[in-house]
Amino acid sequence: MSEKQLFTREDLSIRMGTEFVFRFYRLLKGAAIYGRNNVVMNQYAQECLQAIQPIIQSDGRLFFKIVRDNCFLNQAKIQVRADNYSIFKGFLNEMRKRWIGEIEFSEEIDNESLKDLVSLLSGLEEGNESNYLYVKKQLEYRGFGHIHVGKLEFFRDEEIYVDSEDQKRRSKEVYFKSIDLVKEVMEGVKNQNVVHIRKAKRLMQNAVNVIIQDDSALLGLANIKNYDDYTFNHSVNVAIFAIAIGQRIGIPKKHLSHLGMAGLFHDIGKTKIPREILNKTGKLNPEEWGVIRAHPVVGAEIVLRMKEWGELSTRMINGAFEHHLRYDLSGYPKLTRKRKVTLFGRIIALADFYDALGRPRAYNRFPYVSEKILGLMMERSGKDFDPVLVKVFVNMIGVFPLGTLVLLDTNEMGIVVQTQEEAELMDRPKVNLLYYKDGRYHKGKVVDLSEKDEPTGGYKWSIVKTLDPNEYSLNIAEYLI
Ligand SMILES: [Fe+2]
Ligand SMILES: [Fe+2]
Known part of the structure; x- marks a missing residue:
């Protein structure tokens, strides 16, 4: 599939979910003002159908679900952009008031049944938890077996906790299994053993599933x-x-796991670099640099020789071969014929750079803080990196990335546990407060820094500065996972 196709599909899937919400919301608001047979209502219903039918035609159904502050369409989260945030918020509000959290069309619907559904929803009593039962009954009377509504699931704090614990457990499993697997494959390559690619593929599919639901863990x-x-x-x-970048730019699910595979083995060429060079603390001589700089080509050769990669192999070769090329091709290996770096290559280059600079290594004892790395990325955007992807990446990591230790203006200390989706709230993540007792820090409640104090209109908490966990002898991993 070419990149052009990827991007049009991306636009399509993002647009479909957003379009559905926009048009359904307008129809719902219209129902409160206009009579059922008013021309405006007809028009709105018609336009709403134009958003609904293509979804049912391609997926066989339309299943819309609200989970906390997020909307899901056929299991995929609808990405809310800053410019339409308020519309989503308005729609969520209307649905919450009525305690309706699910709408499903299991086959194509017509103008009349859609208007019926919307007038039923519009007429519901506010704050009544059993509204959905009433709507269900009414739909049954009318013979609309293909339309379903469901109750809004209300998550109390403890439930969110349990739910996210489960997500954390799954994330941890995927993460540590992947590490073992990479070890196995890399050692297999080194010793020329047979490697099990299928296992790796399955793991990456799991990683994609976890990330699509919620990538924070x-x-x-x-x-x-x-x-x-x-x-x-x-x-x-x-x-x-x-994978997380790919998800945000709308790469289809099937290709996301391929992207994960390409990322997992981008440095497979390093298996052929002698340990002495890889772990050398002193300066490398030109010859040693040459060996290091050969790993993309060596990696591509390794992939080429393994038939087990199957249809994946081109993407895997790109990942290995292109990750040090740079956007403007000023990196290595040097190409004799100029061409564009593929989308996968550009994504992996960015992910590689961020992770490589963020950790201490033999020749880089003090890791850069993420703020500085993101700054470097933006500086080199358009030269070393694809400018569009840099924007997506910076937004994803946020000003205060997950796991950052922060001091709040209430003099409380906390760890960033969730970043915000909306660009203007980037500096207002969710923070798990810490309290000190019996000689150590304990997890307290999670607060949302975007929350305002009603009477004054000011924010309840703000970040004053970030803190160095080492100074407080804190192992962030213990608190985050
Ligand atoms: Fe590399
Ligand atoms: Fe790397």
């Missing part, structure tokens, strides 16, 4: 800098960052 794991097993951790982190 896996991104958190990737963000915590681990000191040992650099190569293996690095490979897994690159795969995670790559």
